[in-house]
Amino acid sequence: MxxxxxxxxxxxxxxxxxxxxxxxxxxxxxxxxxxxxxxxxxxxxxxxxxxxxxxxxxxxxxxxxxxxxxxxxxxxxxxxxxxxxxxxxxxxxxxxxxxxxxxxxxxxxxxxxxxxxxxxxxxxxxxxxxxxxxxxxxxxxxxxxxxxxxxGALSAEARVARFLISLAERFAAMGYSSKLFNLRMTRHEIGSYLGLTLETVSRTLSAFNEIGLITVDQRTIGIKDPEALKTLRRLPPSRSRAKQNAKHKAEADSAGDGQVLATA
Amino acid sequence: MxxxxxxxxxxxxxxxxxxxxxxxxxxxxxxxxxxxxxxxxxxxxxxxxxxxxxxxxxxxxxxxxxxxxxxxxxxxxxxxxxxxxxxxxxxxxxxxxxxxxxxxxxxxxxxxxxxxxxxxxxxxxxxxxxxxxxxxxxxxxxxxxxxxxxxGALSAEARVARFLISLAERFAAMGYSSKLFNLRMTRHEIGSYLGLTLETVSRTLSAFNEIGLITVDQRTIGIKDPEALKTLRRLPPSRSRAKQNAKHKAEADSAGDGQVLATA
DNA sequence: CGCGAGATTGACTCGGGTCAATAGTAGTGG
DNA sequence: CCACTACTATTGACCCGAGTCAATCTCGCG
Known part of the structure; x- marks a missing residue:
């Protein structure tokens, strides 16, 4: 040590x-x-x-x-x-x-x-x-x-997404797979790096997993939709809150296309 | 242009x-x-x-x-x-x-x-x-x-405080007054620099003014209590020692000295 | 003088931090 | 081999700091 x-x-x-x-x-x-x-x-x-x-x-x-x-x-x-x-x-x-x-x-x-x-x-x-x-x-x-x-400018989800993309690109540059790799650092370290808490990192990864952008198993990450990760700004409302938002959801959906990211 | x-x-x-x-x-x-x-x-x-x-x-x-x-x-x-x-x-x-x-x-x-x-x-x-x-x-x-x-780690107030101290020190190094100076940038630019909105910057400056740490008049800043500004820290005292702090929290709160910053 | 950019302040919302409970994983030693 | 411990990760409930929206207010400048 x-x-x-x-x-x-x-x-x-x-x-x-x-x-x-x-x-x-x-x-x-x-x-x-x-x-x-x-x-x-x-x-x-x-x-x-x-x-x-x-x-x-x-x-x-x-x-x-x-x-x-x-x-x-x-x-x-x-x-x-x-x-x-x-x-x-x-x-x-x-x-x-x-x-x-x-x-x-x-x-x-x-x-x-x-x-x-x-x-x-x-x-x-x-x-x-x-x-x-x-x-x-x-x-x-x-x-x-x-x-x-x-x-200074990005949301938690966007930070995590960019972090994953950045890792994927670095692994690719080193000749490793950019689609499936192992994180060498803890959630706490990722959070510190990104200016977030480890809980937020964990939740965000889980959310990406649910939506199908990535797969997560402990420190093993699979990149499923790199393009969506690259352009991601915010996540669509989660299922739990979806019920409460049900009233306004229709108009919001009709206004926005099926895109994962809500471009501003 | x-x-x-x-x-x-x-x-x-x-x-x-x-x-x-x-x-x-x-x-x-x-x-x-x-x-x-x-x-x-x-x-x-x-x-x-x-x-x-x-x-x-x-x-x-x-x-x-x-x-x-x-x-x-x-x-x-x-x-x-x-x-x-x-x-x-x-x-x-x-x-x-x-x-x-x-x-x-x-x-x-x-x-x-x-x-x-x-x-x-x-x-x-x-x-x-x-x-x-x-x-x-x-x-x-x-x-x-x-x-x-x-x-990555500091609260809005701590960022603004450090920004002011940093400016004061740079002015001092240039031979100008570190106690009274003019900001050359807008609230929007300060906010962008610090990862905050212009409203938060404005509010924080007003708060510092009310507490007597500084005086504010548009872009004219007077530094009244540089020491307090320097030691103004983020709100959570620690993350690794959270458990121990919980026990001592009561006494810490009751002991609440005249410190400007609410340390917990 | 009036216009427009900048600044202040209030009301409201919500993203993400905090606290807490649980579970999976790795290393250690009997 | 399994228990024991420590570390790591996941997930939920709650809440507060700071963002958003909006209404003035101020001041410098043409």
Whole structure:
């Protein structure tokens, strides 16, 4: 459970492999066989880095699933992201030279160590490297902007729907099935990530299941209607309330088409 | 109203001035008198850049106030930030080479143009420059993380309170009064930024005013009790310790000190 | 001066948080 | 192997914070 790391792994990656992992066009034609980055393994539950810890290295996820969290003054966790293969960790430590968030392995993980000093030293020799870093950081910035937009503007159902779609797309990009996958995080963590309670997450998943958008069995999710999930804003009234709304329901139904989403 | 720019300004800044503006230790001792960056003026309401526009330059705010916004599929604005003196604009364009957000001047502004190509070219000569950029981008990343945390976890009152404190601190850092200042944005823009409606913002400000935390007169805000604003928290004290709190709830309620915030 | 954008305030509604009970699942050790 | 425990998920009942709708009010500006 310590923030330290265990070094039984003997794996190393060269620069090109790292660039490929980041989905960055490795226009680097240099011979990089001598430039190796060490891998490190973390077991489920282990912390990669903690808040306030001195920053010196970036991490790139080679395999496994993690979460990054902020801890507020009362010890409550706020999940910021769920990094997986190809994502970079630790960037928030550059500014103050101390990590601003905590990263925890949600499964056994294999990470690539990128000592920040080594990176900047490399940048001095290979100028295209800094563009690579700018790109990664800018991408992360855009991702967080989208997150802010979502938290600021979307309903609970829309957040959960987008979360599922986002997961599906990331799994697809990693070569896994985008139709059937396992959540690596608890309802509580999803709720924290989406600014909702775990009950709301659970209820929303159940509602999606009832309507046939997805199938849910604990952490196993099947995506049945990705298009509906993508464009979903609000859910139609549930069956329990339907009776009470019966009077107004007719006009509402006639006005609206059979669409799942009530576009505004 | 076009995204273009008017070039009547003849002002230029050298690298050191730029670094100072960014609050970055300009450890650069090089002679930079020949390295000049042009200023550009924007009038209230003008767009600095729009979403999707080809990216080629970063902007540093020398004076004035702006907002950056995302536009969703229905044309709704989501305010992302309120840049002011010393802030950098356009970083989100690096990744895709197209700006991901739109920047609008809320007052007459003076911006410094930093052509991205020029910056990377400079980085090749002066390695410390890239650290500067990493720092700026990392800082922005951390700021957005804090924003996500706020949107995900805080009540409306706490968000407004933190917004005011944040503004006060930024004004102080710029040499203005942190006790009395003018908002440059509408209630609607504040609401969008904080994930609230304009009515809630207005009501919350009125409530703070009634309680004596601040004074409000349209866009003129006076900060009366910054400490109370800073410690104004969300309503539920905890989620993980809910059970224990239940027992002590009675005494906590009866002990109800003069604190402004109803902690439970 | 009057117009229109912005701000304030009230009344009402409802989405989603809170509390609570139950059940499924995983790990542990006898 | 099964019981025991702790964690996770589901579901229901209730309710409150904040959104919605709407009626003024204010102020800056042409």
């Amino acid at each position: 310590e923030a330290g790391r265990q070094r039984q792994g003997r794996l190393w990656s060269n620069l090109k492999e790292v660039c490929d992992l980041l989905h960055i066009p490795a226009a680097v034609s240099m011979n990089t066989e001598e430039l190796l980055f060490q891998h490190v393994q973390f077991k489920t539950g282990q912390r990669v880095h903690t808040i306030g810890q001195a920053f010196d290295t970036l991490y790139i996820v080679n395999s496994g699933f993690l979460k990054t969290v902020l801890i507020d003054e009362f010890g409550n966790e706020q999940v910021l992201s769920f990094p997986m293969k190809g994502d970079m960790l630790g960037v928030d430590g550059i500014h103050t030279r101390h990590y601003a968030s905590e990263a925890v392995a949600l499964s056994d993980c294999d990470l690539i160590l990128v000592p920040f000093k080594k990176l900047t030293a490399l940048g001095r020799v290979h100028a295209e490297l800094e563009n690579l870093m700018y790109g990664v950081m800018s991408r992360e910035l855009v991702r967080e902007q989208a997150m802010i937009g979502m938290l | 076009e995204a273009g720019r008017q070039r009547q300004g003849r002002l230029w800044s050298n690298l050191k001035e730029v670094c100072d503006l960014l609050h970055i230790p300009a450890a650069v001792s090089m002679n930079t008198e020949e390295l000049l960056f042009q200023h550009v003026q924007f009038k209230t309401g003008q767009r600095v850049h729009t979403i999707g526009q080809a990216f080629d330059t970063l902007y540093i705010v020398n004076s004035g106030f702006l907002k950056t916004v995302l536009i969703d599929e229905f044309g709704n604005e989501q305010v992302l930030s309120f840049p002011m003196k010393g802030d950098m604009l356009g970083v989100d364009g690096i990744h895709t080479r197209h700006y991901a957000s739109e920047a609008v001047a809320l007052s007459d502004c003076d911006l410094i143009l930093v052509p991205f190509k020029k910056l990377t070219a400079l980085g090749r000569v002066h390695a410390e420059l890239e650290n500067l950029m990493y720092g700026v981008m990392s800082r922005e990343l951390v700021r957005e993380q804090a924003m996500i945390g706020m949107l």
